[in-house]
Amino acid sequence: MTYWRVPLDLDQVEIPHGNIQIIVNQCKGCGFCVEYCPQNVLAMSTDFNRKGYHYPNIIKQDLCVNCNLCEIICPEFAIFVIEDKPRHPNPGDILKGGGNHGS
Amino acid sequence: MNKTATGFTKKLDIPTPKEKLRHPMDRYLRTERFPHIWCATCGIGTILTAFISGLEKSGLEQEKVAVVSGIGCSGRAAGYLRLDSFHTTHGRAIPFATGLALGNPELKVVVISGDGDLVAIGGNHFIHAARRNIDLTIICINNFNYAMTGGQAGPTTPIEANASTAPYGCYEFPFNLPYLAESSGAVYVARWTSLHIRRLAKSITEALLKPGFSFIEVICPCSTLYARRNRLGTGLDLMRFYHDNALIKHGADTREIDIHYQDRIVVGKFIDKDKPTFLQKRDKFLRGKLGDKFVPYKGPQPI
Numbered sequence: 001m002t003y004w005r006v007p008l009d010l011d012q013v014e015i016p017h018g019n020i021q022i023i024v025n026q027c028k029g030c031g032f033c034v035e036y037c038p039q040n041v042l043a044m045s046t047d048f049n050r051k052g053y054h055y056p057n058i059i060k061q062d063l064c065v066n067c068n069l070c071e072i073i074c075p076e077f078a079i080f081v082i083e084d085k086p087r088h089p090n091p092g093d094i095l096k097g098g099g100n101h102g103s
Numbered sequence: 104m105n106k107t108a109t110g111f112t113k114k115l116d117i118p119t120p121k122e123k124l125r126h127p128m129d130r131y132l133r134t135e136r137f138p139h140i141w142c143a144t145c146g147i148g149t150i151l152t153a154f155i156s157g158l159e160k161s162g163l164e165q166e167k168v169a170v171v172s173g174i175g176c177s178g179r180a181a182g183y184l185r186l187d188s189f190h191t192t193h194g195r196a197i198p199f200a201t202g203l204a205l206g207n208p209e210l211k212v213v214v215i216s217g218d219g220d221l222v223a224i225g226g227n228h229f230i231h232a233a234r235r236n237i238d239l240t241i242i243c244i245n246n247f248n249y250a251m252t253g254g255q256a257g258p259t260t261p262i263e264a265n266a267s268t269a270p271y272g273c274y275e276f277p278f279n280l281p282y283l284a285e286s287s288g289a290v291y292v293a294r295w296t297s298l299h300i301r302r303l304a305k306s307i308t309e310a311l312l313k314p315g316f317s318f319i320e321v322i323c324p325c326s327t328l329y330a331r332r333n334r335l336g337t338g339l340d341l342m343r344f345y346h347d348n349a350l351i352k353h354g355a356d357t358r359e360i361d362i363h364y365q366d367r368i369v370v371g372k373f374i375d376k377d378k379p380t381f382l383q384k385r386d387k388f389l390r391g392k393l394g395d396k397f398v399p400y401k402g403p404q405p406i
């Protein structure tokens with residue numbers, strides 16, 4: 001989740017969060033999940049799984065917003081997310097240059 | 104360390120999960136039949152996922168839903184679902200499903216099959232089930248060719264597209280499936296691509312809850328045959344193509360939404376209307392003619 005300014009109700013903002021699970025050896029490396037994750041949480045591995053395909057690696061687990069998109073776009077039933085406790089935004093979520101006054 | 108063909112050594116880092124992870128959709132799947140047959144980057148698996156999410160949202164009981172498929176890559180869908188499902192002969196999914204729906208009106212009967220299966224060899228069944236407004240949901244996976252048998256041209260292959268039986272490109276006029284479905288009598292008609300998973304899942308829920316003949320066409324990448332023969336890249340490249348070229352136009356006139364080779368694809372919900380189903384019409388009609396002498400069939404009864 002990125003904000004272009006510090007939200008006024010920062011203390012109340014809660015960002016949904018998910019725990020990504022990958023069934024590595026069921027993946028056929030199509031890349032759909034990597035391409036369409038809105039948060040760019042995933043990246044293709046350089047390693048191979050047992051079938052000889054590259055599979056997704058989780059590179060930014062913190063940013064997963066539990067939107068389930070990877071889960072429903074995967075043609076192999078190889079990735080899913082488990083809902084986790086929502087988190088509060090941290091400074092990394094605010095775009096650089098953003099300020100209190102929404103410049 | 105393993106020696107590779109090029110002589111370099113590379114550590115084969117094959118991860119082994121400690122425990123078997125259970126996918127939340129596993130309860131709808133015959134996982135004992137996995138891995139499924141679909142090629143890497145084929146879109147059929149994604150459509151199956153959308154079907155399961157649409158089915159979950161519909162609130163229908165798993166025991167009250169049956170899925171029927173014909174033959175083809177798409178036709179494998181029924182066999183992977185942990186529902187009452189049947190894999191019929193080529194083109195005969197709709198007649199089998201019609202029998203199921205009429206014999207047991209309590210069931211919601213869904214047909215998931217390919218373009219070749221449903222509108223080539225099975226085309227006659229398609230138009231007549233729509234005409235009679237049989238209570239069926241038809242999900243047609245359109246990958247623009249007969250994929251399973253080697254990429255031959257079929258009734259939906261766009262003009263100019265290369266196929267194994269059209270090496271210089273296809274020159275036949277293809278069907279415009281939403282128009283065919285609407286003019287044959289369907290009460291619900293939509294078209295999506297395998298990229299529009301959420302909208303597709305929503306359409307599937309609506310279609311499942313709609314009495315009568317509902318039809319959803321899903322444009323789907325066939326990476327191994329259609330995409331390869333036409334040098335369109337992988338299934339992911341076709342997903343990107345859908346992203347850039349699909350135009351959402353709910354309520355569009357179905358006469359104007361033909362698909363041309365690698366051109367814009369109009370998607371959306373085009374038709375959603377009410378009309379008595381075959382069984383509703385029959386019961387009302389015969390009650391009008393026969394009065395109390397008419398005994399409507401109530402489905403299988405306990406003996």
Ligand SMILES: Cc1ncc(C[n+]2csc(CCOP(=O)(O)OP(=O)(O)O)c2C)c(N)n1
Nearest residue numbers: 175176177193217218219220248249250251
């Ligand atoms: C009676 C009969 N004729 C022909 C075939 C060969 N056949 C198997 S699958 C298929 C075409 C399937 O095309 P489609 O329904 O579009 O499915 P796809 O494989 O493209 O998903 C054909 C012609 C058959 N199995 N039975």
Ligand code: SF4
Nearest residue numbers: 037064065067068070
């Ligand atoms: S749930 Fe959404 S945000 Fe999280 S990894 Fe999947 S697609 Fe990305």
Ligand code: SF4
Nearest residue numbers: 027028030031033074
């Ligand atoms: S969508 Fe599924 S099969 Fe494709 S790369 Fe991601 S996990 Fe693998």
Ligand code: SF4
Nearest residue numbers: 142145176250325326
């Ligand atoms: S041949 Fe085409 S339609 Fe059949 S599984 Fe492979 S990619 Fe999918």
Ligand SMILES: [Mg+2]
Nearest residue numbers: 217218246248
């Ligand atoms: Mg086909």
